[in-house]
Amino acid sequence: MNIANKVTTLRLILIPIFVAFYYFMGRDNNIAAIIFIIASLTDALDGHLARSRNLITNFGKFVDPLVDKVLTMAAFIVLVEGQIIPAWAVIIIIARELIITGFRTLAADQGITIAASMWGKAKTTSQMIALVCLLLDVEVLNNIGIYIFYIAVALTVISGVDYIVKNKQVLDLENI
Numbered sequence: 562m563n564i565a566n567k568v569t570t571l572r573l574i575l576i577p578i579f580v581a582f583y584y585f586m587g588r589d590n591n592i593a594a595i596i597f598i599i600a601s602l603t604d605a606l607d608g609h610l611a612r613s614r615n616l617i618t619n620f621g622k623f624v625d626p627l628v629d630k631v632l633t634m635a636a637f638i639v640l641v642e643g644q645i646i647p648a649w650a651v652i653i654i655i656a657r658e659l660i661i662t663g664f665r666t667l668a669a670d671q672g673i674t675i676a677a678s679m680w681g682k683a684k685t686t687s688q689m690i691a692l693v694c695l696l697l698d699v700e701v702l703n704n705i706g707i708y709i710f711y712i713a714v715a716l717t718v719i720s721g722v723d724y725i726v727k728n729k730q731v732l733d734l735e736n737i
Contacts, residue, residue, distance in 0.1 A: 563614075565616045566620050568603050568610060569625050572628050572629075572632065575600040576632050578596055579632075579636070580593075597692065598693060601632065640692075653718065654688070667731055671731060673728065675724060678720060678727070680716060680720035681724065684717050687712050687713035688713045692706075695707065
């Protein structure tokens with residue numbers, strides 16, 4: 562296993578640690594938020610390592626985005642349980658992720674690669690900023706975070722529609 566994949570695996574290991582600290586220690590001491598931030602930063606690190614050292618593998622291509630989704634979904638779910646954000650919005654986010662992951666799989670089966678779009682990158686960035694602001698026990702950040710969260714929900718819908726509209730040929734029934 563190369564260094565980039567080890568960093569991805571570390572991020573996967575940090576997810577249950579983040580959740581455990583959140584549940585057992587709450588938001589009051591910010592430890593869970595710090596673990597989440599560290600886990601989030603490893604995403605940039607493993608990507609940089611893989612590209613700069615030519616360490617791109619099928620494992621990394623598959624596991625890295627999956628771990629990213631599990632990390633963000635875990636954070637959204639603990640925030641729902643803590644009654645910080647509404648479940649309906651997280652359901653929209655999770656549904657979009659599942660739909661687009663399935664859509665990308667269908668596209669890949671047809672030999673089509675769907676690159677990340679500007680909307681998708683904006684969605685991911687806004688989700689991560691919102692999560693950090695909402696996980697930290699800092700009132701002013703929490704207030705900002707809730708607004709960014711709703712922007713992230715809107716960008717989630719926009720980016721999902723954008724992926725499908727721009728790549729509608731994937732849904733051509735003759736290709737399926």
